[in-house]
Amino acid sequence: MTDTREGKTMSSEIAVVTGAGSGIGYATAQALAADGFRVLAIDIDAEGAQRAARSVRDRGGESIAAACDVRDAASFAAALEESRQRWSAPPTLLANVAGIGVAATVTETDPNDWDRVLGVNLTALFHTCRAVLPSMVEAGSGVIVNVASVSGLVGVRNRAAYCASKAGVIGLTRSIAADYAHLGIRANAICPGTVASEWIDKILSHSPDPEAARRQMEDRQLDGRMGTPEEIANGIAFLAGARFANGSAFVMDGGMTAV
Template sequence: MNEDSHPSHRHQPVAVVTGAASGIGRATALRLAREGYELALLDVDPVGTAETCERIRQADGRAHPFRVDLSSPDEVASVVGTVEVNVGRPTLLVNVAGIGVAATVLETSDEDWDRVLAVNLTGPFLTTRAILPSMVAAGQGVIINVASVAGQIGLARRAAYCASKAGLVGLTRAVAVDHAKQGIRCVAICPGTVETEWIGKILANAEDPAAARAAMAARQLDGQLGSPDEIAAVIAFVAGAEGRFINGAALIIDGGLTTA
């Protein structure tokens, strides 16, 4: 790490973003860099994370990539320790990383169930547990968990995904209740259908990709998919001073999908 990026030479707040290699995670990292944060980017995909870092650096921001299996307690604890020593103590944690499997309960294998819960729910638990002590010591911190409308309503053939995101909303509320008096806020963001690389893969595997995309878009009241940048903008607002009064909430940002 070069001298000007060492904590002693830095006055920027530090944010940790998981799932930063693509989609909402990448958009969030780029937005937070523009907001003045120095970023520690955690993902299992080193190539995508390096690309996100490079885009931030090209815009004169500071970002550092870390490859980590977010379902591993040892790896998460180790990388958070490295971030705190070499980048700085985070005042913001944004848990974006997530995966999904298209399956009903009857179709979901033990392996897929464990994998989805490990990434979508255990991962945020581990990062929160690792970072909370320094936030509590500082008397301030914001934790934002990217859940989903699938944590609020049922979606067809997404049994494990719905369960994991509902659990993440519950974890969010528990952290908010337990740590509000210590200066910590914890908020869940619940997007609807957002045009990410993951959605792109789902559409590419559909029998009729154009029809599948049209059906996804039609679920929103205005007939349009959301964009990662729109979700990132909400995350930046919640994280900032103007979001002070938002705590323990599950904010639905879905183009009206859950209204109809």
């Protein structure tokens, strides 16, 4: 990659961002574009992906959108091909941000929900990484940043499938680092604490007392607040350029897991 200074990547290289239609993915598309990346904005929500790409372009960057369910390897490959046609080069950065959750213990979890959560949060990352790695190997460089969670590091009540999927993301990330480091490729996971995204808004709106639930979520962080999507996006952009970070599970949780 054309790193010009530690922690920042100034280039016109191509970044793929999944889950770009909302929250952390949306902010990541903007942050990477600000660092000079052309951005392929992917989301199952076609309008969301378009919104993200439009916002990048409105700020003077280059971006195209693709509606894609990340579980569908053929659809992801088609999106990659579209960006290759547009920019005549393969991606050098993959940010896997798309994710879903289900609130349930093991005994409460419907097996279909288990498959859905593992499918989007973990198996899809196997497919997307598998799709971008060959061209990165050919180029002798490339970076993957996978969004895991503090739920991949510690047990969280009522989140059985989610915790399992995010622990799997950290394992997958480390195995990629182990297998591909000598080929010039870095893979890191980022582990956010609670982040005030549309996802959390939805959870709160279903709570009997949204304000009390919000305060409870804020209190889980030593900092007494939730993170912002932009803060996590900056962490992803940092890992994109942090040349000595490989195989890490980088925690950004306002101190949630420090105590």
